Amino acid sequence: MDIPLILLIIGIIFIVLSFFFGNSSRSHEDEIENISISLHQETNQLKKRLKTVEEELMIGTGPLVGSQQKKSKPVHEIIVNQILSLQAQGYSIQEIAKRSSLSDQEVISVLKSRGVSL
Missing domain, CATH: 1.20.5 (Single alpha-helices involved in coiled-coils or other helix-helix interfaces)
Structure with a gap:
């Protein structure tokens, strides 16, 4: 117990x-x-x-290469996609050039090469 x-x-x-x-x-x-x-x-x-x-990195806020080297080198595919996207959103050529660090002529040539009418 x-x-x-x-x-x-x-x-x-x-x-x-x-x-x-x-x-x-x-x-x-x-x-x-x-x-x-x-x-x-x-x-x-x-x-x-x-x-x-x-x-x-996709936007590329700064210039990628020197201004003289830009003309001799092709535009990178990421920048091309950015240009096409900005153009589709209604940005002007000058605004696209400023955002992609390219000249107006380079932006126009990229758009024309992709079949975009201006």
Whole structure:
């Protein structure tokens, strides 16, 4: 009879102790959740920055080569796609030339080579 009584007392002690030590696991869960949220936010910010950089590379804000070398070298396909896209959006030749870092004549020749009527 002493053994069931001892086991009952030990069980009650463990139940009482679980109330005190159960809260520490909750704080760990909260920390993990906060870390997960911050990691998710940082990942989203990095994705946005990467998208911005990719768009800047597609637009080519600065001149790609020197002005004398431009005439001798063909226009890169990315710039051609950009010119066609800007023309389809209704931009003028001057605006397209400014955005693609090409001269007006080069923009016109690219458009004509792709069969776009001006």
